[in-house]
Amino acid sequence: MTGETFFTISGLSYLLAMVVYITYLAARKNAVGAAATTITVFGFVSQTIALLMRWGDSYNFWIETSPPTTLILSLLRSAPLRNLYESLIFFVWCLILIHLIIEFRYKIRSLGAFVTPLAALTLVFIDVSGTSKEIQPLVPALQSNWLLFHVLISFLGYAAFGVSFGAGVVHLILLTESREDKAYIFWSIIVGIFIIILVAMGFDFFSVSAAKPEEVIQNYFLKSTFRSSSGGIVAISWIASVAFLFIIWRYGLGLKKILTGLSLTADLLDEITYKSIAIGFPLFTVGGLIMGAIWANSAWGKYWSWDPKETWSLITWFVYALYLHARFAAGWRGKRVTILAVVGFITVICTYLGVNLLLSGLHAYGSE
Amino acid sequence: MYHSWWFITLLILICVNLIICSLERLPKTLKLINTPMKPAGETVIKTLPVRKELKVKANLKAVKDEFFNSLAASGFHVSESTEGDSAELYSQKGKYSRLGLYIVHLSILLIFTGAIIGARFGFGGFLNLPEGETSDVAYTGGGKTIPLGFTIKCNWYNTDYYRGSDMPQEFQSELVVIEGGREVLKKVIEVNNPLTYKGITFYQSSYGMIPNAAGVFILKVTPVRGTEHVLNVQIGDTFEMPGTGLKGTINGFSPALTRDPTTGNLITYSDKLINPAVLIQFSEAGKQSFTGWILKRYPETGVLPQGHKVEFFDYWGVEYTGLQVSRDPGVWLIYLASIIMSIGLYIAFFMSNKKIWVRISPDVSGGKSFVKISVGGSASKNRLSYEKEVERIIAKATGAIEERSKK
Numbered sequence: 001m002t003g004e005t006f007f008t009i010s011g012l013s014y015l016l017a018m019v020v021y022i023t024y025l026a027a028r029k030n031a032v033g034a035a036a037t038t039i040t041v042f043g044f045v046s047q048t049i050a051l052l053m054r055w056g057d058s059y060n061f062w063i064e065t066s067p068p069t070t071l072i073l074s075l076l077r078s079a080p081l082r083n084l085y086e087s088l089i090f091f092v093w094c095l096i097l098i099h100l101i102i103e104f105r106y107k108i109r110s111l112g113a114f115v116t117p118l119a120a121l122t123l124v125f126i127d128v129s130g131t132s133k134e135i136q137p138l139v140p141a142l143q144s145n146w147l148l149f150h151v152l153i154s155f156l157g158y159a160a161f162g163v164s165f166g167a168g169v170v171h172l173i174l175l176t177e178s179r180e181d182k183a184y185i186f187w188s189i190i191v192g193i194f195i196i197i198l199v200a201m202g203f204d205f206f207s208v209s210a211a212k213p214e215e216v217i218q219n220y221f222l223k224s225t226f227r228s229s230s231g232g233i234v235a236i237s238w239i240a241s242v243a244f245l246f247i248i249w250r251y252g253l254g255l256k257k258i259l260t261g262l263s264l265t266a267d268l269l270d271e272i273t274y275k276s277i278a279i280g281f282p283l284f285t286v287g288g289l290i291m292g293a294i295w296a297n298s299a300w301g302k303y304w305s306w307d308p309k310e311t312w313s314l315i316t317w318f319v320y321a322l323y324l325h326a327r328f329a330a331g332w333r334g335k336r337v338t339i340l341a342v343v344g345f346i347t348v349i350c351t352y353l354g355v356n357l358l359l360s361g362l363h364a365y366g367s368e
Numbered sequence: 369m370y371h372s373w374w375f376i377t378l379l380i381l382i383c384v385n386l387i388i389c390s391l392e393r394l395p396k397t398l399k400l401i402n403t404p405m406k407p408a409g410e411t412v413i414k415t416l417p418v419r420k421e422l423k424v425k426a427n428l429k430a431v432k433d434e435f436f437n438s439l440a441a442s443g444f445h446v447s448e449s450t451e452g453d454s455a456e457l458y459s460q461k462g463k464y465s466r467l468g469l470y471i472v473h474l475s476i477l478l479i480f481t482g483a484i485i486g487a488r489f490g491f492g493g494f495l496n497l498p499e500g501e502t503s504d505v506a507y508t509g510g511g512k513t514i515p516l517g518f519t520i521k522c523n524w525y526n527t528d529y530y531r532g533s534d535m536p537q538e539f540q541s542e543l544v545v546i547e548g549g550r551e552v553l554k555k556v557i558e559v560n561n562p563l564t565y566k567g568i569t570f571y572q573s574s575y576g577m578i579p580n581a582a583g584v585f586i587l588k589v590t591p592v593r594g595t596e597h598v599l600n601v602q603i604g605d606t607f608e609m610p611g612t613g614l615k616g617t618i619n620g621f622s623p624a625l626t627r628d629p630t631t632g633n634l635i636t637y638s639d640k641l642i643n644p645a646v647l648i649q650f651s652e653a654g655k656q657s658f659t660g661w662i663l664k665r666y667p668e669t670g671v672l673p674q675g676h677k678v679e680f681f682d683y684w685g686v687e688y689t690g691l692q693v694s695r696d697p698g699v700w701l702i703y704l705a706s707i708i709m710s711i712g713l714y715i716a717f718f719m720s721n722k723k724i725w726v727r728i729s730p731d732v733s734g735g736k737s738f739v740k741i742s743v744g745g746s747a748s749k750n751r752l753s754y755e756k757e758v759e760r761i762i763a764k765a766t767g768a769i770e771e772r773s774k775k
Contacts, residue, residue, distance in 0.1 A: 065530040065532060137530040140559040143560060278749075281717070282710075282713040282714065286709075290706045290709065299559060301562065301694040303699065329389070
């Protein structure tokens with residue numbers, strides 16, 4: 001079997017795990033929960049195999065196309081973290097890893113219903129955004145030993161932030177009592193947009209499947225809905241989305257009822273949100289900002305250039321710093337501070353996807 | 369925008385805010401660190417975030433000794449007090465971890481200081497240096513000339529490509545530092561591997577073609593059963609394969625030669641040296657024997673029918689190397705601050721001030737006498753993991769107490 005097959009298996013496992021985790025929320029049967037965990041672990045193992053196989057393939061590719069180097073250097077240069085596709089795959093791997101650690105450590109399964117959709121969203125995004133899955137040669141700027149550490153540690157940080165996002169949203173759902181509450185409106189919009197994008201990408205996915213392989217190189221992201229060439233479809237998408245947001249807002253309290261029945265307490269969710277940020281923040285600072293700056297200095301002669309990625313990662317850093325200060329210096333607890341944690345992850349998405357796909361700059365490698 | 373007055377003002381305001389807030393909190397933290405621990409008493413222990421209570425049938429002194437050992441093994445420096453029949457052990461560790469956040473704040477101020485030093489005393493410029501040429505200066509984006517204080521020379525520039533594709537694998541230049549007419553330093557720089565001399569660093573940043581330059585073909589020729597000779601020739605020149613009488617004339621050049629897939633003709637597809645090829649006409653004893661293209665990236669094209677080899681080593685003198693030139697006397701401070709920040713973050717997030725109180729008192733229930741042990745603790749962070757640590761301390765002590773009672 002090829003690495004690609006294992007990636008497909010892991011992707012399908014995470015999608016299935018998402019469905020089973022959500023079923024677990026509704027059915028509250030331990031057997032269902034155990035099944036969800038098993039599927040996730042299975043997906044994680046196949047993804048690990050796939051990642052190692054891809055590393056092997058790109059190692060062979062490096063050996064075939066480059067001047068001879070030592071074994072360790074060749075391994076470092078062929079680490080599968082070189083473009084948007086590989087880094088998104090790696091993000092999913094980190095996300096599931098951190099989720100599984102939390103699931104085993106805190107004995108809570110229900111968080112999976114909020115973390116696996118994030119993994120699924122990322123995987124479907126890879127297929128519809130037309131990112132190249134080819135093993136590409138490493139451009140000279142990326143040929144540095146910092147690549148592996150900078151990307152590896154940043155992504156562990158991003159994944160920890162992803163888990164805090166999941167826990168934060170669940171926490172907000174549990175904390176809000178009325179539909180007039182601003183925090184309630186906030187989470188219902190976030191959850192609504194999340195589901196809308198997931199569904200919209202589901203449509204994209206079918207149009208990608210129906211397309212000829214040579215056409216898949218282009219970006220299909222939201223092309224079947226919001227970015228459709230037909231004005232009618234765009235209008236219907238917007239109307240449906242607004243209607244859906246209204247439904248989530250109107251019936252969101254039901255979601256709270258479902259969640260209250262599980263072994264979730266507001267304290268535990270607060271703890272997980274904080275813990276993930278407490279792990280993610282130092283990782284992101286050291287791996288993303290510090291190592292990035294040192295690398296930039298040795299490659300470009302400037303440790304900070306205010307390029308869009310650097311600026312956005314600084315914004316992310318400030319939002320999470322604000323979260324930590326609000327919690328410790330100002331003593332905020334509950335809704336207000338959790339909203340900051342959720343906003344933090346939105347800036348992570350801007351830092352990662354927004355900057356790579358929409359803006360050009362020194363970090364534009366990822367868009368190829 | 370990032371160099372405008374209002375943005376700089378914002379950065380300064382952040383610094384001022386950081387200093388004032390840290391100074392405001394620091395005395396409280398120092399007071400927390402310096403206040404010695406006191407015995408807590410039964411009622412206070414019951415209110416602590418981590419609390420455990422158990423009863424054992426053992427001698428009170430034995431219980432006290434074993435808890436003392438267990439706490440010491442966990443890194444606590446234990447104090448003890450007695451009150452009537454009861455004894456209390458109390459201790460803390462990691463109290464200086466409360467300073468972690470100040471270390472992080474300090475590192476941020478150091479980064480700002482480093483940035484100011486760099487902006488005030490450093491410079492960032494560029495220099496396009498043709499192959500074989502020298503320069504004593506670099507240029508800023510604003511067109512200002514900056515004297516280097518020494519001479520820099522580019523021996524050659526070269527782009528390596530991945531085999532079988534036109535993707536650049538590496539950009540390289542050989543630079544020489546000349547001071548007082550003497551060569552003091554020579555280095556091949558590439559992206560991610562610059563040259564630094566007297567605080568000025570030269571980074572490989574771009575490259576390009578010199579307009580209308582006539583280059584030199586550097587050929588390495590090796591006759592069958594002969595040694596390699598290096599020849600420098602120009603277009604139109606004729607050279608001889610040493611000791612064979614075979615002559616070659618340079619008849620043409622293409623910076624990027626390829627075969628058009630539809631027509632099958634040879635064409636030049638770029639004006640950059642992507643796939644340089646030289647056309648050589650060979651003749652033996654005055655008679656033209658054959659003409660062929662020799663490609664730099666494909667040495668096998670240079671093996672002649674007789675077995676002689678002609679390697680197209682370089683087309684020199686037509687490219688320039690684009691160097692980023694900078695001096696930043698503040699960068700060591702940035703690096704130092706980065707290390708301090710990493711340490712500070714580790715202390716701030718992964719270490720905590722842990723306190724523990726163990727009260728040991730005699731207790732009678734159901735006509736039997738016991739020793740009652742109340743354990744209370746608090747941690748500045750990570751309460752759940754501290755709770756597990758307290759459980760381990762208790763388990764270790766009670767295990768040892770049981771061992772004792774068996775003897």
